[in-house]
Amino acid sequence: MNSEILVNITPMETRVALVENGAAQELFIERTQARGIVGNIYLGKAVRVLPGMQAAFVDIGLDRAAFIHASDIDTDNETPKPINQLVYEGQALLVQVIKDPIGTKGARLTAQLSVPARYLVYMPETAHLGISQKIENEEERGRLRQLVQQLQEELEIVGGGFILRTAAEGIGEAELRADMAYLKRLWGALKEKMKKQKAPSNIYEDLPLYLRVARDMVRPDVEKIRIDSRENFQNTIDFVRKYNPEVEPVLEYYPGERPIFDLFGVEDELERALSRKVELKSGGYLIVEQTEAMATIDVNTGGFVGHRNLEETIFKTNLEAATAIVRQLRLRNLGGIIIIDFIDMEDPEHRRQVLRMFEKLLERDHAKTKVTGVSELGLVEMTRKRTRESLEQVMTETCSTCGGRGRIKTAQTTCYEIFREILREERAYNNGSYLVLAAQTVVDRLLDEESASVADLEIFIGKPIKFQVEPMYHPDQFDVVLM
Template sequence: MNSEILVNVTPMETRVAVVENGAVQELYMERAQTRGIVGNVYRGKVVRVLPGMQAAFVDIGLDRAAFIHASDIDQSRGENDAHKPIQSLVREGQSITVQVIKDPIGTKGARLTTHLSIPSRYLVYMPDTNHIGVSQRIDGDEERDRLRTLVTKVKADEEIEKGGYILRTAAEGIGEAEIQSDLNYLKRVFRVLGERIKEIEGPAIIYEDLPLYLRVARDLVRADVEKIRIDSKETFTKVIDFVRKYTPEVEPVFEYYPGERPIFDLFSVEDEIGRALGRKVDLKSGGYLIIDQTEAMTTVDVNTGAFVGHRNLEETIFKTNLEAVTSIVRQLRLRNLGGIIIIDFIDMEDSEHQRQVLRMLEKYLEKDHAKSKVTGVSELGLVEMTRKRTRESLEHMLTETCGVCNGRGRVKSAQTVCYEVFREILREERAYNTDQYLVLASQEVVDRLLDEESSNVADLEDFIGKPIRFQVEPMYTQEQFDVILQ
């Protein structure tokens, strides 16, 4: 699998596209005014303790208070303390050092933990434990044991007593020098962090994760990445300085892109972003997906569409579902959909077909950087899964609630609004005395009142004994109207 990473930088925002085999698989965006805060460490102040929810709200200096659950608070004073009530762990007004593990999403504040973790290129440092773990993506017991032994040795050589580490996927195959460099970097970072914790009362930020273009150099350089192209000379220079300091071996992967053609046009990334905001995703066979994102969950409906197959209906359904799997996993990554996801595959009678589709879904999800879990097929034939959500989805980042339909995705029909107009006139007639009525409404509603509803208008005028006039208001939406007494 050949991968390229495209980095588009403007003063307003940084955008990163991960392209695998010529197709965009993931998108990352960071806007100067609304940078993500996952990974940031804050000195916060507890503003409210909620025993009923076993949680607390913490002021970390943002518009909305952040949220921390009792399970995310350090309770490392023995196993018997594992289920302490929240009121025994924190109190209102208390200063607390926390790290953001989930960005504010929608109306929800940021999610916090007191279990700090500081990442570097190959390692994640965790000051509250002495455990040495290895990424599940690193295969082979021999390599996993070698890496654990390396970290243990370097820790002893550097006389680092406190803290545990997780070896990241990028650590596969590295040697002692790289481990030593990362350990020393993390030691320096945590020393500075410790000093700031002592100095600052809060609420205030005390450690900020790297900007997106540097996180690309730290987190996204893998063995299968052939090139990382950056279209800003200034940003390219900063990235190269960072790489030469911490990971000089990956410098050849980076390349400045000076082309006249916008970098996101190289692989039609802009078109992909536009399509990723739509509900319908076409499959090559003629089938299609319908993806609906709601507050509670995301639903994916698979349809055969124009695909009729060549042998029989069961084969058509099976092939459509198999093709849908690859598209669904790609869309989950591209749109950064998280939380509960319900997939309604086309019903398959053959249990072996069901098993193959489920197995293929799990296999493709292994390539996804976000942790996911498929719980199987429900009694209704729906595939239920979860995908870890740490940041806003593409839709939430790039769109806002429609001011016309208020997020319903539907508007009242012109006929419905006409009947509301009639009811409003009757209501006004009972309450007030007037000579005539003027109705202000949208073009569509006025056209219908003067055409299809003209006989009803005439009947209403006879009933109330007064004339009704209509006037188009170009700025009104289809649901808006006013009835004016004259």
């Protein structure tokens, strides 16, 4: 599978697209005024301890207090101690962000700190050596484990532990030594900084997105990283020469006049990823709905009728949908609980094949996923780890017209509400005439389809009713004014 990473940088934001076989699969956006804070380390202050929830709120200097659970403080025990034995109000805590603030929820924290490099993650508070599960060869795992233990002694790194990242597979002693020496220097500098700070304060901030790409996203199948900013391309070159020089050959400056996201079709993919409806090549389609509690995906056959029978049509649509759904999960960065309603299939073998294919495709996802199976109603239930806001949360806001419902009242409904409001006003005040201010579509209906009802109402109350179009009003907004 051929992969490229496209990096589009402006003063306002950085956008990154992972393109596989010519199609965008993942999108990352970091805005200058609202950078993500996952990985940042803070000296925070506990502001509220909640025994009932076994958690505490911690002030880390943001608008909303962050949240930490007892299990993220007392990590040594399967059953953590009660929260009020671990934290007290006003206590200073050294914490790290593991989830960005999302919606109305504050950031999620842990007391188990870690700082990453290209091949290793250093955990200063935990004496543990872990290896990425994606490194499956037992001989390689043993080689890496032995090498890390040897280097830890040579570099006199006392205490703490390491996690070997997927990128460490096959690398030699020199690369691991460089990573480990860098992490030792970095942690030493952070410890000195901690001594001088008062809570709440920022102790460590992760790299900007375009540098994290060079550190975290380069895998053997990545053929190019194209960066459209000369200055940041040079910054990336300087960074990789210092920390992971093997990445330099895949870096490329893109000087073209045509925007890089336009050239590779990513801009169009971005727009489609914000739509509820996803068209399938067969004529079927998906409907993607995202709420605060969960995301739901509904599969429909649409105009696809197949060549043999209905069961074949449904089976083929579901197979195509499985591929499209996995891509949409990654593109939109949907997380939490996800419910998928594939089209009902009579053949048990068809159901098994669709589910197996879906699970196989999810293996490419870098976010942790878990399919819990098919419910009694035939729904596929799954979870996907959420560490940052979805594309929709980053790029959109709640509609001021519909209030997030996704639907607005019809002009007919608004007309009947206007009639009821006039009757209400007449009972309360019983004087003057009435002027109705409403949107164009509502006034048009009042003067056309509802004109007979308006005439009847004027006779009933014995007063004239006038109408005025307000261009700024949306279809379910109106005012009734006494004249």
